[in-house]
Amino acid sequence: MSSSAEKYDVFQAVADPTRRKVLQLLAGGELPISAITSHFPMSRTAIAKHLHILSEAELVSGRKVGREKRFRLQPEPLNELKEWLSFYDRFWDNKLSILKHVVENPVKVKE
Template identity: 55%
Template sequence: MVYESRHDVFQAISDPSRRSLLNLLVGKEMSITGITECFPINRTAVNKHLHILSNAGLVKSQKVGRETRYTLKPEPLIELQNWLSFFEQYWDKKLLALKKFIEEDND
């Protein structure tokens, strides 16, 4: 399944603040005011990060009265999982080689 986004998911999560924003939104909906209170950056910077995450399809915004509330949309992260899973085979080989080396060294 391919998710359409205006920003690359990889680029969107490249920033530590945006990764922290995603972690904050796991399992809950928050207003920009509530989100801003959790970060040492101003509301404008938080809004910019949320805009990038929204364009990548990673967060959804919804107007509730006078405030905008944000929720996590994890589906685009499947693209990352698929990409990383391809490389697991190489990590497994390296770990097995390390295990073999350590076991041989202890014999």
Template identity: 50%
Template structure:
């Protein structure tokens, strides 16, 4: 069995349609038809977005009868939260150092 490459979570949420799909799925589990009725794009296009979200781990699908239901898996979003926390700390340190430098130069 060949493993499919996992897509980057940041890449997955870079698309506004995919972000909107994730927002819809925060409220409840939905079928592709229920998701597609919220967008001015084809069902096939929605399916491609769902596939991308699935391989990045943000969406989990479950087949129930003839219907596939989708739900949000928020766990991969921790990766983004960690990255943003790192950036926030990095810039706080840099800005603090700049402030100290400027204040010392003014003395």
């Protein structure tokens, strides 16, 4: 779905440490730009640009609420990364460790 040729793909979006930290913050819930900015040593404008890039990659979405714009995490595109990675699984037997992870983390079935 969504549009044609975006400028930033998931790989690029996630390459920047600031953007990764933004995603992590948003994992805790929806936040307006100012609140996000307060966690970083840079200007609101800089953070707004990062959010724009994350938006293009569809890793976040923003909605206007009053005078603020609240952003939230949209993790779906990370699946592309996951699938890319899975190709390399066979090259260093780590399937056991994946299994271990799954077993140790209870699966919550969508009810």
